[in-house]
Amino acid sequence: GNSVTQMEGPVTLSEEAFLTINCTYTATGYPSLFWYVQYPGEGLQLLLKATKADDKGSNKGFEATYRKETTSFHLEKGSVQVSDSAVYFCALSDQSGGYQKVTFGTGTKLQVIP
Amino acid sequence: DGGITQSPKYLFRKEGQNVTLSCEQNLNHDAMYWYRQDPGQGLRLIYYSQIVNDFQKGDIAEGYSVSREKKESFPLTVTSAQKNPTAFYLCASSMGWGSYNSPLHFGNGTRLTVT
Numbered sequence: 001g002n003s004v005t006q007m008e009g010p011v012t013l014s015e016e017a018f019l020t021i022n023c024t025y026t027a028t029g030y031p032s033l034f035w036y037v038q039y040p041g042e043g044l045q046l047l048l049k050a051t052k053a054d055d056k057g058s059n060k061g062f063e064a065t066y067r068k069e070t071t072s073f074h075l076e077k078g079s080v081q082v083s084d085s086a087v088y089f090c091a092l093s094d095q096s097g098g099y100q101k102v103t104f105g106t107g108t109k110l111q112v113i114p
Numbered sequence: 115d116g117g118i119t120q121s122p123k124y125l126f127r128k129e130g131q132n133v134t135l136s137c138e139q140n141l142n143h144d145a146m147y148w149y150r151q152d153p154g155q156g157l158r159l160i161y162y163s164q165i166v167n168d169f170q171k172g173d174i175a176e177g178y179s180v181s182r183e184k185k186e187s188f189p190l191t192v193t194s195a196q197k198n199p200t201a202f203y204l205c206a207s208s209m210g211w212g213s214y215n216s217p218l219h220f221g222n223g224t225r226l227t228v229t
Contacts, residue, residue, distance in 0.1 A: 043220030106156035
């Protein structure tokens with residue numbers, strides 16, 4: 001079956017540092033890939049997505065490139081802010097028996113300190 | 115604005131009682147989902163529904179039940195058979211049917227505590 005592996009946290013960075021959160025996946029088909037963000041006490045929000053190989057998703061300074069050769073979708077941001085502190089989830093979406101099936105990683109908590 | 119509403123935000127129940135969590139969406143989405151979130155375990159799928167009057171078990175359906183009588187609504191009942199019901203429950207929706215690339219839209223969750 002499909003699976004998503006992302007780096008364990010927590011990740012602690014100083015403001016304006018460079019961020020990388022690693023995500024790799026296994027899938028039998030041609031999935032779409034997503035990053036979601038969850039702020040304390042809230043649901044998940046879509047951060048960015050990529051639907052095919054070599055696509056780059058970007059939003060709010062975050063970027064991730066769909067790398068089929070390395071089955072990866074690493075999240076990056078050049079300069080993090082305190083407001084970026086949250087839990088980040090990598091996910092893949094595929095079809096299974098006619099249904100959309102979404103598989104999530106376990107989440108990586110990011111803490112940005114001033 | 116369109117979105118997903120989960121209620122209540124916090125819910126407390128005694129062991130042995132059934133409890134129903136509400137989820138309503140006005141996004142005109144066909145597909146709806148229930149996830150359970152526990153610390154360090156990410157999201158686990160409980161039930162999902164692609165269309166009214168149809169739903170499928172997810173990975174951890176035991177001790178839970180759902181109904182989908184209206185497109186907008188997908189309530190989840192946590193029964194007394196669920197061994198560890200205390201958790202954060204998230205409802206989500208997506209366009210469904212052939213839209214395998216569409217993102218999920220989430221509600222803000224219900225935190226259930228059973229003592």
